[in-house]
Amino acid sequence: MSASARIGVTGLAVMGRNLARNFARSGFTVALHNRTEARTRELVEEFGDEGDFVPTSSPEEFVAALERPRCLVAMVKAGGPTDAVLDRFAGLLEPGDVLVDGGNAHFEDTRRREAALRERGVHFVGTGISGGEEGALLGPSIMPGGSAESYRALGPMLEKIAARAPDGTPCTAHMGPDGAGHFVKMVHNGIEYADMQLIAEAYDLLRKAAGLAPAEIAEVFRGWNRGRLDSYLIEITAEVLTHTDADTGLPFVDVVADRAEQKGTGRWTVQTALDLGVPVPGIAQAVFARSQSGHTRLRTAAAALPGPEAAPSGAARGRMTDGEAARFAEQVEQSLYASKVISYAQGWDMVRAGSEEYGWGIDLASVAAVWRAGCIIRAAFLDRIRAAFTERPGLPTLLADPAFARELGEAQDDWRRTVAAATRHGVPVPGMSGALAYYDGLRAARLPAALTQAQRDYFGAHTYRRTDREGTFHTRWGGDRAEVRTD
Numbered sequence: 001m002s003a004s005a006r007i008g009v010t011g012l013a014v015m016g017r018n019l020a021r022n023f024a025r026s027g028f029t030v031a032l033h034n035r036t037e038a039r040t041r042e043l044v045e046e047f048g049d050e051g052d053f054v055p056t057s058s059p060e061e062f063v064a065a066l067e068r069p070r071c072l073v074a075m076v077k078a079g080g081p082t083d084a085v086l087d088r089f090a091g092l093l094e095p096g097d098v099l100v101d102g103g104n105a106h107f108e109d110t111r112r113r114e115a116a117l118r119e120r121g122v123h124f125v126g127t128g129i130s131g132g133e134e135g136a137l138l139g140p141s142i143m144p145g146g147s148a149e150s151y152r153a154l155g156p157m158l159e160k161i162a163a164r165a166p167d168g169t170p171c172t173a174h175m176g177p178d179g180a181g182h183f184v185k186m187v188h189n190g191i192e193y194a195d196m197q198l199i200a201e202a203y204d205l206l207r208k209a210a211g212l213a214p215a216e217i218a219e220v221f222r223g224w225n226r227g228r229l230d231s232y233l234i235e236i237t238a239e240v241l242t243h244t245d246a247d248t249g250l251p252f253v254d255v256v257a258d259r260a261e262q263k264g265t266g267r268w269t270v271q272t273a274l275d276l277g278v279p280v281p282g283i284a285q286a287v288f289a290r291s292q293s294g295h296t297r298l299r300t301a302a303a304a305l306p307g308p309e310a311a312p313s314g315a316a317r318g319r320m321t322d323g324e325a326a327r328f329a330e331q332v333e334q335s336l337y338a339s340k341v342i343s344y345a346q347g348w349d350m351v352r353a354g355s356e357e358y359g360w361g362i363d364l365a366s367v368a369a370v371w372r373a374g375c376i377i378r379a380a381f382l383d384r385i386r387a388a389f390t391e392r393p394g395l396p397t398l399l400a401d402p403a404f405a406r407e408l409g410e411a412q413d414d415w416r417r418t419v420a421a422a423t424r425h426g427v428p429v430p431g432m433s434g435a436l437a438y439y440d441g442l443r444a445a446r447l448p449a450a451l452t453q454a455q456r457d458y459f460g461a462h463t464y465r466r467t468d469r470e471g472t473f474h475t476r477w478g479g480d481r482a483e484v485r486t487d
């Protein structure tokens, strides 16, 4: 077979198939490969007229179909399957070739794979790709890592197939070396979890505390989507809430089992945050909320516990009047927006910490820029985050940006009222209340951490620092209670 394809895609399931079509529609000749050949045939039969495809039936044939330097993208199941596929293809590549893993790999795996392939002169590019099935076809947000040299070969193609931000800029950029791309994608997914949890809490409040029906809540979300909460996740929430189950005639949301699943990227974000020492409670609350929802044993055992005024669990308490509901919805909007800003701030702290730890040099403004379109968390306010980090690259936290700080200050009264109302009604809002606690914890002049330190010194002689002078100290708690200096 003569080498005629500019790019190749192996792994032609939901994502790979549409990514291959996107490359072809953008004018690139695309070599195709999939472990199960039927998928390759189906793609060509259904969409062969969309562009130039070179179907192949073995890894050798696939690699032979690629122009040099070869650029191939693997879009296969993360974990073991990715290792198997990369091992298989790496043996067929030559120095200068570019092997892209577009799946949701753990960034530590990507670092390991990149180092191994670098030894052989092959560029390994761990790339985050977000946008789901539709985004892969119409323009995803793409977060490549790997060497700068690999981006020179790959970047122009990625820029062609990526989503476009409202200002026309392609939603892709080189994030940094080795695992930077997959790290950024992991944090994207962590923020996605937090966003979804907050939206779910807003829905739950409007349903159970205000007594609104799903279709009415959809209208509230549509209104929010015309304002500062304008985002893909708010938009699809309204769509989901207006959908009726064909079998039962019930709101679709009422027939879906209330156990949220997860493939693992949110959990990775939290595990990594713990290792890096970055507080990301918004993401952690979202991961735990999913896990709690699926804990049938615990939920069954606790189902009979009394709620406020012994209301039946989950029952709405009657509908608010239209005026009350409208005012309550405004409060919830403030709370949702403020909590969202908090979880995005935590996401950026995480990117900064990862970048510093691994020496990636990730441009924080660029992360916001590539998330403005194509990805699941795309939202109007990402352009403001981009602007904030462009103006002040060293911004210590998004909360220090004057515009966001002002909005949080303006939101806080309604935010507190919302969390109080949730508590009164027995509606769990771990995301919103956790975000408020984070806000109060950061702005507090004094934290009870002082007491924690004293306790640690009491039971374990772990020492403490003082507010009034340098050094580390221990109090002889079991003896004369005199203070001694320990450094």
Ligand SMILES: NC(=O)C1=CN([C@@H]2O[C@H](COP(=O)(O)OP(=O)(O)OC[C@H]3O[C@@H](n4cnc5c(N)ncnc54)[C@H](OP(=O)(O)O)[C@@H]3O)[C@@H](O)[C@H]2O)C=CC1
Pocket (backbone or CB within 6 Å): 010, 011, 012, 013, 014, 015, 016, 034, 035, 036, 039, 075, 076, 077, 078, 080, 081, 082, 084, 085, 102, 103, 104, 105, 129, 130, 131, 132, 133
């Ligand atoms: N679905 C989504 O919305 C998103 C997915 N991703 C990531 O993109 C990647 C692809 O996702 P998706 O398209 O959903 O597909 P899946 O994660 O379901 O993976 C299916 C693909 O992997 C191949 N595969 C599985 N095991 C092996 C193996 N041992 N050897 C060779 N090939 C194997 C399958 O081949 P075969 O047909 O032979 O079974 C098929 O092509 C994943 O890493 C996922 O995390 C990223 C963003 C969004």
Ligand SMILES: O=C(CO)[C@H](O)[C@H](O)COP(=O)(O)O
Pocket (backbone or CB within 6 Å): 104, 129, 130, 131, 132, 189, 261, 262, 263, 264, 265, 266, 376
């Ligand atoms: O990567 C994605 C989007 O960017 C996927 O949608 C994400 O993996 C979904 O994760 P989970 O199944 O854990 O909810």
